[in-house]
Amino acid sequence: xxxxxxxxxxxxxxxxxxxxxxxxxISGHNSLFWYRQTMMRGLELLIYFNNNVPIDDSxxxxxxxxxxxxxxxxxxxxxxxxxxxxSAVYFCASSEDGAEAFFGQGTRxxxx
Amino acid sequence: AQSVTQLGSHVSVSEGALVLLRCNYSxxxxxxxxxxxxxxxxxxxxxLKYTSAATLVKGINGFEAEFxxxxxxxxxxxxxxxxxxxAEYFCAVSPGSNYKLTFGKGTLLTVNP
Numbered sequence: 618x619x620x621x622x623x624x625x626x627x628x629x630x631x632x633x634x635x636x637x638x639x640x641x642x643i644s645g646h647n648s649l650f651w652y653r654q655t656m657m658r659g660l661e662l663l664i665y666f667n668n669n670v671p672i673d674d675s676x677x678x679x680x681x682x683x684x685x686x687x688x689x690x691x692x693x694x695x696x697x698x699x700x701x702x703x704s705a706v707y708f709c710a711s712s713e714d715g716a717e718a719f720f721g722q723g724t725r726x727x728x729x
Numbered sequence: 730a731q732s733v734t735q736l737g738s739h740v741s742v743s744e745g746a747l748v749l750l751r752c753n754y755s756x757x758x759x760x761x762x763x764x765x766x767x768x769x770x771x772x773x774x775x776x777l778k779y780t781s782a783a784t785l786v787k788g789i790n791g792f793e794a795e796f797x798x799x800x801x802x803x804x805x806x807x808x809x810x811x812x813x814x815x816a817e818y819f820c821a822v823s824p825g826s827n828y829k830l831t832f833g834k835g836t837l838l839t840v841n842p
Contacts (some may be wrong), residue, residue: 658766717763719775722771723772
């Protein structure tokens with residue numbers, strides 16, 4: 618398996634624009650997680666899906682952030698409108714019930 | 730609720746020396762504990778995990794960690810550091826098997842020749 622695949626690897630956008638980050642989990646994994654990593658706050662869990670259903674979105678910072686998982690092989694994290702403080706590395710991870718999470722290589726987002 | 734404290738944001742050792750990275754946790758339920766490593770511009774890779782079986786856990790690349798309930802600790806050790814061990818290390822806790830991880834702030838390990 619190719620592992621968790623995230624796209625794009627790097628994204629630079631202007632403030633106010635919509636940004637969509639994409640994730641393909643490992644085949645057969647039924648849990649998916651979106652994390653954000655910043656120097657100030659470290660790694661924070663944004664949202665957690667199980668069997669394509671959002672279980673816990675308490676980490677989503679505000680209404681500008683939304684996440685979907687339309688099927689078992691794809692998830693998106695959308696920021697609309699984006700702001701400079703959203704600049705961070707966003708990681709997607711997936712796991713199979715009772716097993717550890719595997720992380721993608723991340724998307725480095727810069728909002729200017 | 731769960732939390733993790735990693736003591737020391739930066740640890741520097743000489744090649745061949747002992748590596749000790751400290752992690753203390755807080756959990757309202759029996760925890761699962763993890764150490765992940767992150768190399769520059771990469772994702773996180775699992776080093777080892779504790780899931781309520783043996784308290785001394787061996788991982789990849791010669792690392793091991795010991796779960797000490799009385800001290801609420803899960804320190805990571807390696808007897809002899811290698812240059813390739815230079816990276817950032819994260820301790821994490823989850824409330825059992827749902828693997829919703831709470832991470833520590835990370836410890837940057839530098840290995841000097």
